Each structure stands twice: as structure tokens, then as C-alpha cells.
Amino acid sequence: MISLLTVLGLVVGGTAELYLYTSLHKQLDDDLDELGKRISGPGQGQQGIPGPNKFNTKLSEAISRGPTGAMRTGSIIVVIPDGGDPVGGLVQPKVTSTEADRPGDNTFAELSPTMLATLRSKVQVEQRADIDLGSSLPEYRVMVKEIDGETVYLGISLEKANSTLVTVAIFTGCVIVGSLLIAGWGGALIVRRTLKPLDRVAATATRVSELRLDRGEVRLAQRVPEQDTDPRTEVGQVGAALNRMLDHVGNALEARHASEMQVRQFVADASHELRTPLAAIRGYAELSRRSRQVVPDEIAHVLNRVESEAKRMTALVEDLLLLARLDAGRPLAQDAVDLTMLAVDATSDAHAAGPGHYWQLDLPDEPVTVVGDGARLHQVVANLLANARTHTPEGSTVTVKVGSVRNAAVIQVIDNGPGIQPDVVPRIFERFARGDSSRSRAAGSTGLGLSIVHAVVTSHRGKVGVQSRPGQTVFTVMLPLGPPPVVPTAEQRPEMLQPVR
Structure with missing residues (x-):
């Protein structure tokens, strides 16, 4: 123009x-x-x-x-x-x-x-x-x-x-330049007013793009205003098409959420119902072993396997039930939790379960406190240590490091094992994700340990990540810092700063 x-x-x-x-x-x-x-x-x-x-x-x-x-x-x-x-x-x-x-x-x-x-x-x-x-x-x-x-x-x-x-040329040039400036200003004003509805359409699309759509219940209430959906204009056609698309996406998200809720409810109900028969199976297996009658070796072996698998199945059911509760948004306890004491306890348990590994603690001079569910946070550290023990050979060193960065508490579990395959790292926290081909397995697992870690940390408004290469794997948990607790006495806080085997 x-x-x-x-x-x-x-x-x-x-x-x-x-x-x-x-x-x-x-x-x-x-x-x-x-x-x-x-x-x-x-x-x-x-x-x-x-x-x-x-x-x-x-x-x-x-x-x-x-x-x-x-x-x-x-x-x-x-x-x-x-x-x-x-x-x-x-x-x-x-x-x-x-x-x-x-x-x-x-x-x-x-x-x-x-x-x-x-x-x-x-x-x-x-x-x-x-x-x-x-x-x-x-x-x-x-x-x-x-x-x-x-x-x-x-x-x-x-x-x-x-x-x-020359005078006429200068005057004509000034008139032309002035006319162009006025025309440009007027044209810009007209274009700005004409495209203002498109700006509102773009703002609606931007707000939708900022919504979390990958999980949970999503209320897709954002729509283009009715004044910007006039089918007689090009911008109105775009706005109307965007509203139809949002309606379609909203219906799909509602259907997905309903399906997820059904699956979660089924998993929760099934897990709850399976706890009783599994407890019965374990009980009968234990009673059979305690019988005074002589049991053939083959039958004794079978009973031991039944009891072992019943325990494993019980652990799997408990994990599924916990994940279902976390997915449903069940409220967690909100207590002051000392992560240094929690790391000491979890490392002691891991040392008892895996005496073939070297276990180390790297703790700060002052306690690091967060607000959350102490039992669930203990499970986070325990699962990370169990993951390190399960996927590294005996003789490997596992270090638990606790500290703080800015307004976040940091827990790191570091091992010097063979590392994780690069293609497994992006999906390591998915349920039943496995990377067994690159990391030694001395015992089986449910495949839900890291999923529980991710779910519990997310429920505490934290983040968890992993970095891995051959010879070093680092799991990092970051949680919001809480108020400092009362410093325990020497008798209440055992020292465990030296490597233990």
C-alpha cells in the first residue's frame, strides 16, 4: 500500500x-x-x-x-x-x-x-x-x-x-512525504484495529498452550469470545474453528480422564481385594512349613517358592495401591521431616539388605528440613537405594548426599555401576520401565519403584531427575525447604559418616 x-x-x-x-x-x-x-x-x-x-x-x-x-x-x-x-x-x-x-x-x-x-x-x-x-x-x-x-x-x-x-519540487516532495506519513499512520491504525480480534484469538490459543494437558482432570474452559467468531470475516472464521477444535479436544480430554479414573479405580479395587487372598496364601505356606510332619524336599521347595512369590505379589499390590492413591490426589501428611536423619535410617536399612555394597553418607553440618509425609519420603530414598543395589554388582559404592541449594533441599543417590542405557533414561520413571540389559540384576523388582519415587516427589511439589554414564549414575531429588527443626542431641542423632560395609 x-x-x-x-x-x-x-x-x-x-x-x-x-x-x-x-x-x-x-x-x-x-x-x-x-x-x-x-x-x-x-x-x-x-x-x-x-x-x-x-x-x-x-x-x-x-x-x-x-x-x-x-x-x-x-x-x-x-x-x-x-x-x-x-x-x-x-x-x-x-x-x-x-x-x-x-x-x-x-x-x-x-x-x-x-x-x-x-x-x-x-x-x-x-x-x-x-x-x-x-x-x-x-x-x-x-x-x-x-x-x-x-x-x-x-x-x-x-x-x-x-x-x-526547485521550489515546486521541494514543495511536492514535502507533500508526498507528508502524505505517505499520514497514510502510513492511518494504515497502521486501521490494520491494528482490524487485527485486534486476531490478537484475542492468539491470546486464547496461548492460554490453552500453557495448560497442563498430559495428566489429571483438565478443565478446558478457554474459548474465543463470541464477538470474534463472526463467520462473515476471516478472523471470525479462525476464531470459530479454534472454538470447535477446543470443544473437540475438551471432549477427548474428558473421555481420557474418565477412562483413567476407571483404570485407577479398578487398580485400587483390585489391589485392595488381592491383599486378603495373598495374605491367606502366605499364611498357608508358612503353616505348611511349620507342620510337624515330614515334607518331601520337592514340596518344601515349592512351598518356599509359593511364599516368596506371594510376598513379591503383595509388594506389587501395595505399590499399585499407593500409586492409585497418589494419582487420585489423596492428601499427604504435612510434618517437618529431617532429611539427614531420614538418609541415615534408609542407608542403614540398605546396608542390612545389601552387605556386598559399600554404603557412604555425605551429610551437612546442619539438618535439612522439609514439610511432607515422612513415611513416603523415606520410601523415596529407600527405593532409590534399592534401585542402586539391584542394578549394580556387588562391590559397587553407593553414596547418599544431602544438602540444599537456594530454597530447595537436595538428596542425591550416586553409584559407580555400569550406568543406564541412553534410550532408557527418558522413560526411567515410567511404570514398569526396565533397563536390565545394561545394569546387573541380582534380584527381581516390580518395576514400580522409580514410578513411586516420581509420584511421591511430585506430590510434594518437588522434582526428580537422573544423569547416567558408564561408571556413574546420579539420581537427584529436589524438595521445597521447610522451617529448621530443633537440633537433636548427640544421643538422638547417631553418627554415620564413615563408609560402612
């Missing part, structure tokens, strides 16, 4: 400038014709330029008076006879010296040979041309006429004409 207006302004301005140029030159040509007529007419007086040339009297009369007064100064009137000296020159005011001289009369100033040569070379008889004579003189409009057998050069200064052209 601005480009089109610019081109249009340049065309109009150029046309006006060309028309003015033509008009001014036509006026100058008319003046030259009038001057030629005055020179070619009969003389009316005896005053003239000294010399035998018959044009003396005519030239003197032409520059002294006329129908409109004295001839304009700065003009050029030169007669160049064949074989004679030039007559005339540059018209200039005459200095009044005698009573015969009248105010307003003019006289001639001779032109230099260079100027005369320029006149002869630039224009021919019965032609007109714009000539620059150099020196301090302006550009001239020159006409050559044949009068009484002599060549007469008539010139009028273009100074005023050129000044007029």
Missing part, C-alpha cells in the same frame, strides 16, 4: 514538474520572440552603442524601453556579423551620469571570447537551447535569429525559472 502511494505520488509530482518546466520554457520562448521582434523593427531614436554597426540604435532602443518598460537586466543580446566585431552583450543597468540618461535605462557589458565561442557552438540559427556560459553567469535560454542578414543571439536567464522548479 505504501509502495503504491509512493509510486503514485512520484508520478503525479513528476508530471506536475514536467508541466511547469514546459510552461516556463514556453513563456521564456515567447519573451525571446517578443525581444526579436523589437530588435528587428525600425529604430525610433538616435542613441546607440558606439560603432558603425547598423544595429546600434535598435539594440539601444530595445534595452531602454518597450511596451512593458525597460528590457530586463541579465539578458543577452549579441549580434555577430560576418567578419566584424560582436555588438551587444549582457544587459545591465546604466549608471546615470548626464541629464540625457533616464533612470531605468540599461547598457551592455561585453561577453568574453569564451562565452561567444560557447554561443556559436551550442546553438544554430532558428534554434533554441539551454546554455551554461560558465563564470558566474546563470544558465540561459538562448535563441538565434537571422535579422537583416546578421546572426543575432538572444538569451534570457533561467535563474528564476530554475528556482521556481
Whole structure:
């Protein structure tokens, strides 16, 4: 739009400038014709330029008076006879010296040979041309006429004409620039007002993009305002289409949430119902082992396997039930928990379960306290230690490090085992995710330990992550810091800072 207006302004301005140029030159040509007529007419007086040339009297009369007064100064009137000296020159005011001289009369100033040569070379008889004579003189409009057998050069200064052209060009340019500025400002205002509904549509889409849609119940209430859904406009069509898409996505999210709730409820109900028969199976297996009757070795082995698998199944059911409760958003206890004491207890339990590993503690001088469910947070550390014990060979070193960074408490479990496969790391906290091919397994697991870690930490408004390479795996848990607890006495807080095996 601005480009089109610019081109249009340049065309109009150029046309006006060309028309003015033509008009001014036509006026100058008319003046030259009038001057030629005055020179070619009969003389009316005896005053003239000294010399035998018959044009003396005519030239003197032409520059002294006329129908409109004295001839304009700065003009050029030169007669160049064949074989004679030039007559005339540059018209200039005459200095009044005698009573015969009248105010307003003019006289001639001779032109230099260079100027005369320029006149002869630039224009021919019965032609007109714009000539620059150099020196301090302006550009001239020159006409050559044949009068009484002599060549007469008539010139009028273009100074005023050129000044007029420059003034008009500057004025036209200012008008064009001003018009473009006004048009640009007005166009920007119109475009801004026209696109304002699109801004509201984009704002709605931005708010939707910031919603958490991957889990839980999602209330997709954001919609484009009705005023921006007019199907008669392009923006309205976009807004209406976005609303239809949001309706479709909202229905899909509601269906997904309903399905998830059904699955969670089923898992919770099944886990709850399985606890009783599993307890019965374990009880009967224990009773069979305690029987006074002699049991064959094969049957005793089978009973031991039944009891072992019943325990494993019970642990799996308990984990599933815990995850179902966490997914349902069940409130957790909100107590002050000393993570240093929790790390000591969990490491002691891990040492008892895995005496073949080296267990180390790296604790700060002051307690690190968070607000949360102590039992669940203990389970987080215990699961991380169990994961390290299960997936590293005997002789590996596992270090539990507790500290704080800014407003967060940090727990790290570091082992020097074989590491985790790179393709497993992104899904390590998913349920039943396994990376057994890269990490040694001395015992089976349910595949839910790290999922429980992630769920418990998330329920405490924290974060958990993992970094792994061959020779080092680091699990990092970050939790919001709580108020500092009362510092326990030496008897209440056992020292366990040296490596234990």
C-alpha cells in the first residue's frame, strides 16, 4: 500500500514538474520572440552603442524601453556579423551620469571570447537551447535569429525559472512525504484495529498452550469470545474453528480422564481385594512349613517358592495401591521431616539388605528440613537405594548426599555401576520401565519403584531427575525447604559418616 502511494505520488509530482518546466520554457520562448521582434523593427531614436554597426540604435532602443518598460537586466543580446566585431552583450543597468540618461535605462557589458565561442557552438540559427556560459553567469535560454542578414543571439536567464522548479519540487516532495506519513499512520491504525480480534484469538490459543494437558482432570474452559467468531470475516472464521477444535479436544480430554479414573479405580479395587487372598496364601505356606510332619524336599521347595512369590505379589499390590492413591490426589501428611536423619535410617536399612555394597553418607553440618509425609519420603530414598543395589554388582559404592541449594533441599543417590542405557533414561520413571540389559540384576523388582519415587516427589511439589554414564549414575531429588527443626542431641542423632560395609 505504501509502495503504491509512493509510486503514485512520484508520478503525479513528476508530471506536475514536467508541466511547469514546459510552461516556463514556453513563456521564456515567447519573451525571446517578443525581444526579436523589437530588435528587428525600425529604430525610433538616435542613441546607440558606439560603432558603425547598423544595429546600434535598435539594440539601444530595445534595452531602454518597450511596451512593458525597460528590457530586463541579465539578458543577452549579441549580434555577430560576418567578419566584424560582436555588438551587444549582457544587459545591465546604466549608471546615470548626464541629464540625457533616464533612470531605468540599461547598457551592455561585453561577453568574453569564451562565452561567444560557447554561443556559436551550442546553438544554430532558428534554434533554441539551454546554455551554461560558465563564470558566474546563470544558465540561459538562448535563441538565434537571422535579422537583416546578421546572426543575432538572444538569451534570457533561467535563474528564476530554475528556482521556481526547485521550489515546486521541494514543495511536492514535502507533500508526498507528508502524505505517505499520514497514510502510513492511518494504515497502521486501521490494520491494528482490524487485527485486534486476531490478537484475542492468539491470546486464547496461548492460554490453552500453557495448560497442563498430559495428566489429571483438565478443565478446558478457554474459548474465543463470541464477538470474534463472526463467520462473515476471516478472523471470525479462525476464531470459530479454534472454538470447535477446543470443544473437540475438551471432549477427548474428558473421555481420557474418565477412562483413567476407571483404570485407577479398578487398580485400587483390585489391589485392595488381592491383599486378603495373598495374605491367606502366605499364611498357608508358612503353616505348611511349620507342620510337624515330614515334607518331601520337592514340596518344601515349592512351598518356599509359593511364599516368596506371594510376598513379591503383595509388594506389587501395595505399590499399585499407593500409586492409585497418589494419582487420585489423596492428601499427604504435612510434618517437618529431617532429611539427614531420614538418609541415615534408609542407608542403614540398605546396608542390612545389601552387605556386598559399600554404603557412604555425605551429610551437612546442619539438618535439612522439609514439610511432607515422612513415611513416603523415606520410601523415596529407600527405593532409590534399592534401585542402586539391584542394578549394580556387588562391590559397587553407593553414596547418599544431602544438602540444599537456594530454597530447595537436595538428596542425591550416586553409584559407580555400569550406568543406564541412553534410550532408557527418558522413560526411567515410567511404570514398569526396565533397563536390565545394561545394569546387573541380582534380584527381581516390580518395576514400580522409580514410578513411586516420581509420584511421591511430585506430590510434594518437588522434582526428580537422573544423569547416567558408564561408571556413574546420579539420581537427584529436589524438595521445597521447610522451617529448621530443633537440633537433636548427640544421643538422638547417631553418627554415620564413615563408609560402612
